[in-house]
Amino acid sequence: MMFLEIFKFELKYRAKRADTYIYFLALFLFSIIAVDFLNDAPLGALKRNAPIIIARTMGIISALFMMISSMIMGVAVLRDFDHGMESLMFINPFKKRDYLLGRFLGSLTVLILIFCAVPLGMMLGDLLPWHEPNLLLPFNSWHYIHPFITIVIPTLFFGGAIFFVSGTLSRKLIVVYTQGILFLMIYIVSLQLVKGSEYLYVASLLEPFTFQSIAIIAQYWTIVEQNNTLISLEGVLLYNRLIWIGIGIIALGIGYYRFQFIAVRDRARKGFQVSTKKQEFSTPKRMTVIPSITQHTGYIATCKSFIKHSLFYYRSILKEVSFWAIVICAMSILLISSINLGTAFGVDSYPTSYIIIGELIENTAIFFLLIIIFYSGELIWKERDKKMQPIYDALPISDSLNIMSKFLGLMLVLTSLMIAMIIAGILFQTYRGYYLYELDVYFTSFFIAIFPFIFLISIVSFFFQIVINHKFVSHIVTVIVVFAITIPLKVKGLDHGLYTFGGSDLGGYSDMNGYGHFLTPYLWFKTYWSAFALLLLIGATVISVRGTKVSFLKRLKQGKLRFTRPLQKASIVLIVILIGSGSFIFYNTNILNNYSFSSTENTYRASYEKELKQFEYLPQPKIIDVHLTVELYPSERKYSAEGYFILKNTYDHPIREIHIQELPSDDVQYEYLTIDKGSSINSKYKEFKYHIFELETPLQSQDSLYFNFKQVFAPKGFTEGKEKVIVDNGTFFTNFHFPTIGYQNDIELENTDERLKQGLTPQNGRAAIDDFRYLTTARANGDGEEIHFEMIMGTEIDQTAIAPGSLQKEWIENGRHYYHYKADSQMSNFYTMLSAQYELVKDQWNSSIDLEIYYHKGHEYNLDRMMHGMKKSFDYFNTVLSPYAYRQMRIVEVPNYHSKAQSYPTTVPFSEDIGFILDIDDEEDVDMAFFVTAHELAHQWWGHQINPANVQGKSMISESLAQYGAMMVFQKEFSNEKVRQLLAREKERYLKGRTQENEQEMPLYLVDRNQQYIHYGKGLVNLYAFQDYISEDSVNLALKRFIEDWNSFDGIKKSQTDKYPTTKDLLPYFREVTPDSLQYTITDLFETVTFYKNKTTSATYDKLSDHQYQVSLEIETSKFRQDIDGQENGIPINDWIDIGIYAKDSDELLYLKKHKITKQHTTLEIIVGQEPGNAGVDPMNKLMDKDENDNIMILEKK
């Protein structure tokens, strides 16, 4: 049978070709380490070989290596044309069906065999002996084979079908080369197109590689489920696979009908042949004499040919259709996604230049990479692909000129693209009505921050193209190498910029601080690496292929001859630069400063713990008074701080030793550290900057002493890392820079693996809620929580320095600007020092509190919203909770490095990208400037008045209650719709967040460290639900009582017990105000992890009269509770749940009432006075329900 023959031939043909094995090997090797590269979910509780990880990784690999499909499938028929075999083939007496099908299935079989490398490689990768056994599930080969069959093979089929058909019909090799890449781009574009949650389902169908559909299937899976559940072929994944297999079949059908057994297609050479006929036989009009010419050599002539040659290559790329295809794809991505200036809050930012640039770069980076990798191949192979190399290679140009021109040509292309992007950015800003074009920022970002990276990657790509001398293999190798060097090396301890390729990036731009002081080290590192890369390029040049093909070894040998004088000179210069800049960098990072390998640092932290942990609970005096003079020198990035702390013995027994911990930083020097009582210093732990003052006479109970110090912070040279404490404009640091008392457990090593390596047991999260040793410590880790505060700050003359308290005096002295602050009353030992060139807007609340916003000039957009937020917050909190204790509240803008707002007593440092440059559209957006302001102000109560103990549940008091407070303030000012928007987002945050949980998900009242999704997300949603059940007033009453009893300064219970409050202290206040029938809600919302599954299964209505409509609903409700192993188990339901009915074509609720639901299936009949539209259970989504889309239904008329 002819088909079988052709099929077998295809297999044999591929079996003999080296590239078949190269692809297999590349895939195999990549798959071994693929999880380490591609997986971005935190591993630990989620195991490395969890089915979802395997499936997701396979999906990504099959997308990344689509090029291989193209190379195998695209050439199956094309190769007959490419080798000029078509005339020999097509005259044979076989059928089109046999030929096409044989070739297709043969190639597909080969392709699938090649991709078998993926499961095999991944299996091997997971079986490698060095994985921690507790990071792996028991090996199960089905976990690899199943996704290979359901995910990889369908992808290969449809991709293969499309590539096969396009290669067959286009008959062009370039199509085969480009289509894999093009495919990837189309994919990126389509992903962008459907971005945004409402289209996620559509996106998951449209997206052939299943990232999206797997994400949808598993979106709310907990870690336990992710570890144990195979991604089964159902739902959206099944439809996705069917759609794409269908598309493959359609493509094959089209290919079959369009393909003809004709060697030459009837396509005339455009407008050419007619004139050829005329000319071919004509004799020349005149016999010209060949004029004599002069050949120039030397510097100028070489430069000229260099430039001309480069321009020639530049133009040749611009002529490529594929190039414009890439550019158009990139542009369309920009068009689609640059509208998305979204922030974490779902509100757009103003299109400031640096944000636009960030967006431009993020969205187009992959295209730059594509262009580099693809066109470096095309350029290196340009002559050989067109068989022009015999002519070119015999030209009197040097090897280096040739390769350098190609390189410059590519650089010109990339530069043009960057200029185009700058223009695009400016056009976009104009379109958004934003006219502050900062050209300097554009140019710096593109040509200083981005270009060096592009330059280095291009050299790498050139290097591999030349050395490997196989275009396609080089593509793959370059992709892998670029991956390996751009994804930060996971092997910690190898992170110095002197040996991580390219060094680190420039870091973020801040409107306040520009690129700050990071530019200098950045340029040094780039100089160093550029020299290195150019040496690579020279090395590649001398072994590049010129003339006939010879083996790599021979090229190496010949290289000696081709290492010409100019190249030798250049190499020497480059080596000098390399060594020079390298030494300078080393001098700065390792000699002036102390660069420690992560491993060294880990050892340091571990031995700190081993040596000093013994002192952790040693009774120590508390700081009760802080009196400092801080001199800031922002442009030199220095400060000095001098003054005293008053330390008081709050214990009822004497204290003999005072333990002081200096800031463990080499940049800090102490001029003196003394106490005003006779003592001697025990320097045993000097290496940890830990000093023990042995008192001659013990400090008696309730006695105090002065601790005096002067510390100077002065970085020398530059460091490897990015230290952002003192910056030119936008200094922001806290009291944690100053000496602290006793053992500091935040110096301890945190990472569990590293701890085990160092012989330490894993850290637990927060201390247990009843651990008495921690109940007496709170925000300041026991150094003393309530202090009197006074500070004089000096800064540069054009800057404003801000510390907590009332401004006593402001003056100028010696060309410096001084400020004297003093807190009106006691405050928590948690304060900031800030300095920058600020503008100031002032207002007052109730003529008693000064409201101030210090902001960066140009960031005026949301000042009114913030001011409004402050006023409304004071209105609310001062009334329902307790009076504010100070006479001022300040919002202070800080550079976007900090990307958060944080509440300190009387001061809220607010990052520039949060709030200040939000472009809030009151129609569509939630006013996050208002909400965040309210949240931070709420912390003045939840965090500062109430200072929760350092145990589990701490952040429920500080964060969840602040969220709740902000929401209550917000609710008074904004519509229900906005409230609903906010709640929905926070619920999403919780449900998404718990799928990433590495440890155990705690109930809200025991929330642990680093469980933001619980204390922010769930905290807001559940407290909102709680006040919905028992009323806002009742909740506030409980909170008011809680503050009265437990505030840090005059709380009755606080002063009686000497401990800081916990959620165990809070919840009784809640119980007190909750009716018996609703006591269960406290259990559900705060004490356990409880879910609902609410669904309306049928909804109809009947018109009884014009004013009477009877609605019949069938609802399904079930309730689940998570147990200690993370399993969710059904529990009986006996709950009050909202039933709601909306008016027809309106958002107006005709009916909203809580019904007592006691069984899973409930039928309800409700009469409303207007024609209803939608109805269902829990319409406002107040309960924790993973699928809230099925809660309401459109009512059908009976």
Next chain:
Amino acid sequence: MELIINNLSKTYSNGVKALNGVSLEISKGMFGLLGPNGAGKSSLMRTIATLQEADQGTVTLGEIDVLKQKDTVRKMLGYLPQEFGVYPKVSAEVLLNHLAVLKGISHKNERKEIVQALLHKTNLYEHRKKNLGGYSGGMKQRFGIAQALLANPSLIIVDEPTAGLDPAERNRFYNLLSELGEQAVVILSTHIVDDVKELCTDMAIINSGQVLYKGNPKEAITQLEGKVYRKTIAKDELQGYKQEYRVIAERFLLGKPIIHILSDIHPQNGFESIPTDLEDVYFSHIFGNLSTLAN
């Protein structure tokens, strides 16, 4: 200036001896290189054109060591490879101009002049604006010729230059070459014996990487004068004749084989003496001396 090739050898990695102790002295004028397919002509020419390394031997052009001072040679070299391609999306004029830049003709006017002149010379002037992708095989070959003559080369190497040219173009090209041969060393490889006879003052015949003959074509003919005989025979007799005589050529005329043999004396037996042709010289070297190859 003279090109001296001394004991040049090259063995490919697959064991094929492309060049085996080739020694030649080539002076100004046209030098013909004759040989069958795979004889080593292209290897030799590529080596002289700096595109291939030799295993041993030397090549010097005047004072220049061709194998080492490649850049110097390239400046004076015009090379037309046997097979080459062109960038399809560029016009002849642009590409020629570009190549001229790369050959170091950095003066713009000079470059323009020589490009124009060569386009005229190769009869491509009318098509100079057209993309090379649309050129026919012959036109492409002419373009190749034009680029080889940029920069007044003093060493011109043309490998099978007339392949694909119609007779008129071929004549024109040879005229052009002879013109250039007055000032330059021109090496022409071909398997068309007549081309060499018409054009070359000197020639060499190579086969299996070895020089079988070097000298003047006319002398070569004289050497064999009166030694070539011809006979029309029956098909089944061919084998017998091949064993008995030194058959140097066989071809069919009207369905019957005609053989040429080489003999010092008249072989009688129906053979007739014919005037010696260069082709006979060629075949006598290729087949006549090495009877093992005759079959």
